[in-house]
Amino acid sequence: MNPTNSEKIRNVAVVGQTGSGKTSLVEAIYHHIEKTSRKGRIEDGNTISDFEAEEIKHKHSISLSLVTLNYGGYKINLLDTPGVVDFIGEVHSGLGGCDMALFVVSASEEITYDTRRIWNIAAANSIPRMIFINKMDKDRANFEDTIDALSLAFGAGIAPIELPIGNGPNFAGIIDLFDETSTSYSAGLPTISEIPADIAITEHRAHDLLVEGIVIADDSAMAAYLEGEVPPKAELEELMAQGVAKAQVFPVVVGSATSQIGIDRLVTFLCEIAPPPNPNTSDALGLQTFKTYSDPFLGHLSLTKIISGTLKVDSECFNHRSNATEKIHSFFSLVGKEHLNLATASSGDIVAIAKLGSLRTGDFLGTPNSSAPRQLLEFPKPTLSYKVTPAAKADEEKLSLALSKIIEEDSTLDIHRDTRSHALILSGIGELQLTTALEKAQRRYGVKATLSPCDVAYLESLAGNCEVEGKYKKQSGGHGQFGVARLRFGTKEIGGGFSFHDEIVGGSIPRQFIPAVEKGIVDGANTGGKYGFPVVDFEAHLYDGAYHSVDSSEMAFKMAGSIALREAIERLGTVVLEPISQIKVSIPPQLQGEVLGNLNSHRAKVLGSDHDQATGRFIISAVVPTNELMTYSNELRSITAGQGEFDATFDHYEPLPKALYGKYLT
Ligand SMILES: Nc1nc2c(ncn2[C@@H]2O[C@H](COP(=O)(O)OP(=O)(O)OP(=O)(O)O)[C@@H](O)[C@H]2O)c(=O)[nH]1
Ligand SMILES: [Mg+2]
Structure with missing residues (x-):
């Protein structure tokens, strides 16, 4: 079934730190909806969404995968993302394609910066969010502590709509704070009953807090509530859904992916509370590709969201990046690696377009006049x-x-x-x-x-000014080779480039041979200086020379130019220049001592620091020799326990300190 009404589509990115149980949760949802006899397990390497050989080998997700499920008239497109920060680009893709992010956190592990990093990206892009507290069945699972940690990390808006019955191995069911019922599970199957007496008081308090948290956003509901009128469940859910869609309220539910507890309820909430897509009202077809796969067996697949109109077999669209009209011959619905051919797909839906090799992540396809929709989230730069x-x-x-x-x-x-x-x-x-x-x-x-x-891109510059003669003379019977070029070489400021000045007067070198002298110098400079790196930032003034009417040639003058430069290098010596990068390091404020100390050990010059009020992060700007950054990504991760981020861009060249020649220029 493929709904034609976007109100019945749910595009949900499943996100969170590695190991929180995202892939297991997608598996549990699949198992619940498809009523499969056996559920896939990470340990067995047979889950729906981790199907690539590298995912099975490493036992964690590497690529974004789409699992499309139909449930009660709804189409749920789950985008399972990897939590390992190396693959954060996949999270950006998933968040770019979804209408809500489902954060999966573990009740028995700390919430690390990796989850916060994703939260910050979602918050910066106003993406609605919901939280699933997973692994409630594990030893040391603690619901209250996890709620406290969530509130501390993400502030206002965290709204638990369920309570667990029991913690850890005693986790047996869930209390619904909307309708104040209890659901207990046996072999993953739910039975609804009254709330156990021992948690009734806690439940009432949590229920009242939830209702107040919801009605506060709606004036008329608030007024009625103050008169003692509690809105019915459907109205509360509707009000909450509005808060979720505005990315102001973040409902929290609880369960266990592997024990299958709470999964049925989560699916219902996804249908009832998660926002539907918000497609463009235009009837013209508009598509946005947010992820491409290039597999030699599956071929080129592009996960694409239909932003407006209806996609049909052989639909044509104008690609705004390549300025080309593309014809879409076939597209699929995906359940991990399994695909199902579709004949049509309506606005708001996600499909995999097949075998259109020209599609790239971020492409927007529409009519030549249609304006691009919300840009995809910007991808982090390689570091x-x-x-x-x-x-x-x-x-x-x-x-x-x-x-x-x-x-x-x-x-x-x-x-x-x-x-x-x-x-x-x-x-x-x-x-x-x-x-x-x-x-x-x-x-x-x-x-x-x-x-x-990598080799460091060192350069060399001449260490002074001098006059030299480059002479090339060869006599080996018959035609000889002869060319003399007299040059003044001079230094330039770093980044000043190379300039050649023809100052020949009186024809001591015929005009046609002068470009050859310059070519010889340029070739010689590229071949490398004293240490083998390209010689840069100097000027060459050709002021005199000599030629022979028979033996002179372009080749002879090229050699003369190159010999002159070599002579100048020999006489003057060179200064090695090293590339310097500008970096921005973002860390939690309490780690600034360690991070600054480490930066100093890398010859960094700190340019400034700033406390970002919005994220609470401490941002250090510095310039650092690029050479020192080779392993910085690993070091920063280790000294900040994964909580540090940085980006680096090449900035300029500076002389390498003489004391380091021995260390780096072997
Ligand atoms: N006890 C228990 N274990 C779970 C639960 N959910 C997941 N696990 C286990 O936790 C481990 C990690 O689960 P995954 O589903 O791979 O976690 P993930 O979030 O997809 O991890 P990445 O793909 O690396 O981001 C696996 O060994 C799962 O079996 C749960 O509810 N209870
Ligand atoms: Mg996974």
Whole structure:
């Protein structure tokens, strides 16, 4: 069944820190709705949403996956996202495609910064949110502590609408604070009854708090409440749904994915409380792609939200990025790796468009005149780079092709060739993400490769000014080679580039050979200075020379130019320049001592710091030698227990301190 009414569609991104039980929860929801005889388990590697070989091997999610389910006339599109921060780009994709984020937190583990990081992204984009407290069946599970931690982390708006009956191994059921009933579970099956007497007082208090929290947002309901009128369950739910849609109220429910407790109730809440999509009212077809897969077997698949109109087989759309009209031949509904061909899909729905290789994450398709909808969430920039080398030299090209396919799937991965060393550089957010990309390259494209630290893009500049003569003379019978170029070399400020000045008067070098002298100097500079790095930021004044009417040639003058530069390098020596990056580090305020100390040990110059009132984070701006940032991502993670974030961009070059030549320029 495919609803044509967007009111009956629920697009829900399942998010939260790694291990909180998101994939298990999607499995439990699938099991509940599809009434399967056996439920998949992470431990058995047979869950619906973690189907890729790397996900099964590492026992955690790596890619966003779509699980579409039909329930009671509703279509629920669940987007299971990875919690490991290396794959945060997938969370950005999922949040970009959803209408509500379902945060899964564990009742027996601390809420780490990784969950808060996702919360902050959702909050910054006004995405409605709901929270599922999972793992209530585990030893040390504690509902009250988890609610306190949630309130502390996320502030106002946290609204528990359920209470657990029992904690840990004694977790047996759930109390509904809306209608004040109790649901107990046996083998995952619910039975509704009265609230047990021993928790009636706690329940009444929680119920009153919930009702007050809901009616406070509605003037007429509040007035009636003050007159002693408690709104009926349906009205309370409706009022709450309005608060959820405005991203002001965040309902909290409870359960256990593996014990199947509370899952039936969660599904009902998703239908009743989660906001429907808010499609554009235009009838013209509008599509937004928020995730692409490039699998050699499945082909190119693009998870796409229908923003307006109805998608049909062979619909045509104008791609605003490529300025091309695309024809959509086929599209699917997905349940993990299983797909179901669709004939139509209506606005608000999510589909996987098949075999349209030109689609990219972030593409908006509409009519040439339609204006783009809300931009997808901005993806974080890569902060970690490694050189990738194929195990077999002959696989250079194959590796580059394989990685270019793999990076299409993850908007936070990037590859490029280092212009000087021609090495292939893979950049991303974390080491696990990069090694997983190589695992995929091996499995899918049969090419094996390893990661190693990148070469630092050092440069050299001349250490002073001098006059030199470059002379190229060769006589080996018949035609000889002859060219002399006299040059003044001078330094320029860092970043000043290279300039060539033709000051020849009186024809000591014929006009046609002068560009060859310049070419010889440029080639010589690129070949490298005293330490083998490109020589930059200098000027060359060609003021005199000599030629021979028969033996002179372009080649001879090119050689003369290059010999002159080599002579100048020899005489003057060079200064090695190192790249410096500008970084912004975001940390919890209490960690500033450790983080600043660590930055100092990396030769950082702190430019300033700021306390961000909105997020409560401490932001340090600094410039740091790029060389020192090679391992910074790992270090920051370890000193901040994953609570630090940074971004870095190349800023400028500075002389490498002489004392470090021995350490870095071996
Ligand atoms: N006891 C108990 N264990 C659970 C529950 N839910 C999940 N688990 C276990 O917790 C572990 C992690 O579960 P996942 O579903 O992979 O967690 P996830 O949030 O998808 O993790 P990432 O994909 O890494 O972000 C697995 O071993 C699950 O079996 C639960 O309700 N109770
Ligand atoms: Mg998972």
